[in-house]
Structure formats: structure tokens, C-alpha cells
Amino acid sequence: MAALLLALLSGLLFGLGLTVSSMIDPEKVLGFLDLAGNWDPSLAFVMATAIPVAALGFVLGRKRRAPLAVPDFQEPGMNRIDRPLVLGAILFGLGWGLVGFCPGPALTALGLGLAEAWIFAGSMLVGMVGYEVVKIFLRRVPAA
Amino acid sequence: MENFTPLSAAIGGLLIGLSAALLWIGNGRIAGISGILGGLVSARPGNTAWRAAFLAGMIAAPLLYGLLGGTIPTPTVAATPGMVVAAGLLVGFGTRLGSGCTSGHAVCGLARLSRRSLAATALFMATAILTVFVTRHLLGA
Structure with a gap:
């Protein structure tokens, strides 16, 4: 509790x-x-x-x-700069720059009646589930 | 720079830092929002209750701030709905693949002196700055 x-x-x-x-x-x-x-x-x-x-x-x-x-x-135990980290950071930066939302602000804005916050958060969740699916197919991608 | 608000930014940062410190000292967890949310939809979900509690607190925060008499900033999105969907997908997939976002890598990672988080922060900052330059100044969106 x-x-x-x-x-x-x-x-x-x-x-x-x-x-x-x-x-x-x-x-x-x-x-x-x-x-x-x-x-x-x-x-x-x-x-x-x-x-x-x-x-x-x-x-x-x-x-x-x-x-x-x-x-x-x-x-987090790992401190190696590997390919998933580099590719993931670049994809995140691309999405962040397109709209200006990163995960924290998008979720915090959910209660403020802005449709785009919900559209963004919903798409973000789909992207996260997509990562889990890809991870199952490509066993080599380390867990986040 | 007429929009520059150093004082409210510094106070906000102080609260974010306190949040990260509290979650670490209290719950032994990193306050990384993509990780906290992603853990709820992970193939191996575990400890969902604290994640939900944290997110509930986040969502309630601006409403509480308004109730206490604060002026809630109005979020404005200039991008088209299609771009919002694309950006959401990229942020969701990218933060999970890259093990973190602005909170987990830039705030907590740099606070922990993590080399990995420094690399991630430099990369996503540079990519986002480049993306804004292309969309605002080259494409004129």
C-alpha cells in the first residue's frame, strides 16, 4: 500500500x-x-x-x-551503447520533433480535453505493443 | 525569446527531480514514463499496480493544479491528425526499442551518470532538432 x-x-x-x-x-x-x-x-x-x-x-x-x-x-544494469538504443533514440526523436509530444506530457495532457493528446497516446500505445510483437519475432532485440 | 519562462521552468524541473528522487528512494524504480507505460503492455507484465498509480497521479496533476488556483497551460498541437498518429507510433516504438524517453534517459539517466543514457539523449535531441528544422524551415509546415 x-x-x-x-x-x-x-x-x-x-x-x-x-x-x-x-x-x-x-x-x-x-x-x-x-x-x-x-x-x-x-x-x-x-x-x-x-x-x-x-x-x-x-x-x-x-x-x-x-x-x-x-x-x-x-x-538498469546495461551500459552498452548498442544498435537498438541508437535506432530507438532516432525513431523517438523523429516522432518527438514532428508533434512536440514525448510520453510524459502526452499522458499528463489527457485530462485537458485535447483530442490530439488522446490520438497521440493511443498511437503511442499501439507503437509500444508493436515493439512487443516485433520482439517476439526477432528474438535478438534485447528487452527494454 | 519572448516566450522564455526560466522561473516556471526551473520550478517545474525541481518538481520533476523530486518525483524521480521519490520513486527511486521509495519504490526503487526509475521514473521513466515510456518504461512505466510500456511495462503495462509488455509481453511479460509484472507489478502493474504501481505503474497505474503513477500514471493516475500524472493525469490528475494538471486538474489538481487548476483546482488549487493555478493556471493550466493550454496544450496546442499544430500538426495534422495523420502526423499525430505517425508521431505517436514512432515515439511508442522508438522509446521501447531505445529503452527510454526524455524522463528515463535525459532526467534519470543523466542523473545516474549513465553513458548509455547520454548517448540516447544526444541522439533523440539531435534528431528532434533536425526534424523541427526540416518541417518548419525547409518544408515550411
């Missing part, structure tokens, strides 16, 4: 961060990605505070034997 409450609170904080910073607006995000246009550096300022605070969390977490609400930490 504590784990569920912590996850809910964490999701709430994440969504609030995206809302307060206006990152739920794809036009705001595209303003950052459009270096040749009317450039808006705001997204860099989001990262500039998010990354150090998250880093402090990881450092504090590592001082503990276990997380507060579950038996163990689940840190």
Missing part, C-alpha cells in the same frame, strides 16, 4: 512539474527544439533543476540497503 501511495505521489509531482513548466504544451517544447526559429530555452532550465535533484535522490538512495516501500532497487 505504501508503494502505491508513493507511486501516486511521484506521478502527481511529475505531472505538476510538467504543468508548472508548461511542458505539457507541444508548442512550448517545439520552441526549444526550433534552434533556427524564435528559440525558447525553457526546456533546458527544466533539465537544469530536474537532473541535479534527481541525482541527489539517486545518491541518497544508494546509501540505503533497500527502498522505503519495496525489497530492492531495480537499476
